Amino acid sequence: MASNPLTLFDKIWDAHVVTPEAAANPATLYIDLHLIHEVTSPQAFTVLRDRNLPVRRPDRTLATIDHSTPTLKDEDGAPLYVNAQAKTQVATLLANTAEHGVETHGWDSDNRGVVHVMGPELGATQPGMTIVCGDSHTSTHGAFGAIAFGIGTTQVGHVLATQCLLMRKPKTMAIELTGELVDGVTPKDVILAIIAEIGVGGGTGYALEYRGTVFEEMSMAGRMTVCNMSIEAGARCGLIAPDETTFDFLRGRPHSPEDFDAAVDQWRKLTTDEGATFDKIVRMDAATIRPMATYGTHPGMAAPIDAPIPNPANEADEKALSYMQVTAGQTMAGQRVDRVFIGSCTNARLEDMRAAANILSGRTVATSVRAIVVPGSESVKAAAEAEGLHEIIMASGAEWREPGCSMCIAMNGDKAAPGELVVSTSNRNFAGRQGPGARTVLASPETAAASAIAGVVTSVAGLAS
Numbered sequence: 141m142a143s144n145p146l147t148l149f150d151k152i153w154d155a156h157v158v159t160p161e162a163a164a165n166p167a168t169l170y171i172d173l174h175l176i177h178e179v180t181s182p183q184a185f186t187v188l189r190d191r192n193l194p195v196r197r198p199d200r201t202l203a204t205i206d207h208s209t210p211t212l213k214d215e216d217g218a219p220l221y222v223n224a225q226a227k228t229q230v231a232t233l234l235a236n237t238a239e240h241g242v243e244t245h246g247w248d249s250d251n252r253g254v255v256h257v258m259g260p261e262l263g264a265t266q267p268g269m270t271i272v273c274g275d276s277h278t279s280t281h282g283a284f285g286a287i288a289f290g291i292g293t294t295q296v297g298h299v300l301a302t303q304c305l306l307m308r309k310p311k312t313m314a315i316e317l318t319g320e321l322v323d324g325v326t327p328k329d330v331i332l333a334i335i336a337e338i339g340v341g342g343g344t345g346y347a348l349e350y351r352g353t354v355f356e357e358m359s360m361a362g363r364m365t366v367c368n369m370s371i372e373a374g375a376r377c378g379l380i381a382p383d384e385t386t387f388d389f390l391r392g393r394p395h396s397p398e399d400f401d402a403a404v405d406q407w408r409k410l411t412t413d414e415g416a417t418f419d420k421i422v423r424m425d426a427a428t429i430r431p432m433a434t435y436g437t438h439p440g441m442a443a444p445i446d447a448p449i450p451n452p453a454n455e456a457d458e459k460a461l462s463y464m465q466v467t468a469g470q471t472m473a474g475q476r477v478d479r480v481f482i483g484s485c486t487n488a489r490l491e492d493m494r495a496a497a498n499i500l501s502g503r504t505v506a507t508s509v510r511a512i513v514v515p516g517s518e519s520v521k522a523a524a525e526a527e528g529l530h531e532i533i534m535a536s537g538a539e540w541r542e543p544g545c546s547m548c549i550a551m552n553g554d555k556a557a558p559g560e561l562v563v564s565t566s567n568r569n570f571a572g573r574q575g576p577g578a579r580t581v582l583a584s585p586e587t588a589a590a591s592a593i594a595g596v597v598t599s600v601a602g603l604a605s
């Protein structure tokens with residue numbers, strides 16, 4: 141046992157403290173990587189300009205355009221912006237990053253993508269780092285054993301100017317999954333089950349560490365899906381200790397360390413020491429998890445697809461069920477589907493595209509359903525097309541779009557109509573998230589694809605072959 145056993149979170153935190161926390165003030169934390177996108181950066185750059193400040197470390201800043209970018213182009217290949225505001229946002233980011241010398245993946249980049257898909261693909265996301273972005277799903281990058289969390293626009297300005305952030309140290313919570321997953325249960329089902337168990341506020345004030353064989357055996361894409369939704373449990377961040385799977389993923393990527401083997405030697409130390417204590421431990425049996433779907437208006441309102449929707453616990457739950465047009469005792473299985481969205485920083489990696497294509501292959505999307513498949517990045521799109529996945533997807537009747545946040549946030553032209561039910565692989569099912577009055581059901585790519593075929597919510601197992 142180490143003399144002073146530490147959690148993974150503590151090790152990374154301690155290595156980045158510039159000035160320690162005191163009763164009166166938070167710690168000053170050094171930030172290794174700052175990811176930026178067009179929605180939360182414009183004001184921050186304006187502040188820099190007003191104060192005549194440069195970007196402190198352009199080399200530790202990486203930009204993309206994703207939220208406001210349309211997923212459709214005109215005949216000449218020009219993006220079909222939904223409105224002038226979206227176009228301006230993108231133009232503003234490109235101008236700001238050009239002025240400050242920040243590496244930017246705009247329309248002309250083969251690596252442009254949703255920020256949380258792109259960072260890892262470039263190898264910019266690495267174990268042991270502190271990573272921030274003006275975006276709540278920055279927790280995704282914790283999949284590599286990094287402390288990664290979302291910040292507000294004011295803080296984006298602080299980091300651009302100083303490469304540091306003021307922050308109080310969160311408490312630590314271990315999420316230990318023991319036992320084996322049942323066949324057909326995906327990482328998305330795992331994280332939806334975890335949030336259903338601990339609640340949308342269950343992680344508030346904590347950094348989560350996902351532990352146990354289930355996560356050790358999970359692919360990087362799966363780990364990113366899990367860590368992505370840590371924020372939906374209220375947690376600041378969520379992380380998984382790096383291992384051979386992590387190192388294999390990062391080897392040879394554009395931003396990976398030059399002396400890779402030396403880096404791996406350091407990264408191997410990034411585990412929670414035996415005997416280290418967490419402020420809280422949650423234990424769950426992996427074998428009890430089933431394919432999940434949400435039935436309400438926050439990600440914690442999730443249940444196995446075939447299980448009865450629970451009785452509302454309070455007025456808010458009642459309102460949520462009424463918004464979703466479902467009643468307690470019904471199952472989500474069998475609910476009529478209008479749209480399917482397979483995409484977002486939760487589930488738009490190559491593995492997710494493969495999972496969707498695998499279900500759609502040789503089948504036809506129900507005539508009553510409009511399904512869109514949106515790769516998370518240009519690299520995912522290219523890799524999927526090289527495998528012919530786009531052809532399988534389009535042959536089923538689903539649309540194959542340009543990379544971006546798309547219908548996850550509906551600020552780019554992709555949205556559902558009032559009352560429509562969308563089975564979505566994204567991470568938020570808040571009222572109106574996918575368009576005013578739209579009803580969102582969060583699920584895995586497998587479930588979303590199966591539901592597109594069936595025309596009703598169904599797990600893959602429930603799909604008549």
Ligand SMILES: CC(C)[C@H](C(=O)O)[C@@H](O)C(=O)O
Binds near residue numbers: 180
């Ligand atoms: C637009 C952005 C600030 C927002 C976030 O912080 O997460 C978005 O990405 C989301 O998923 O709701």
Ligand code: SF4
Binds near residue numbers: 275484544549
């Ligand atoms: S895909 Fe959705 S959750 Fe992810 S960054 Fe974009 S809007 Fe946010």
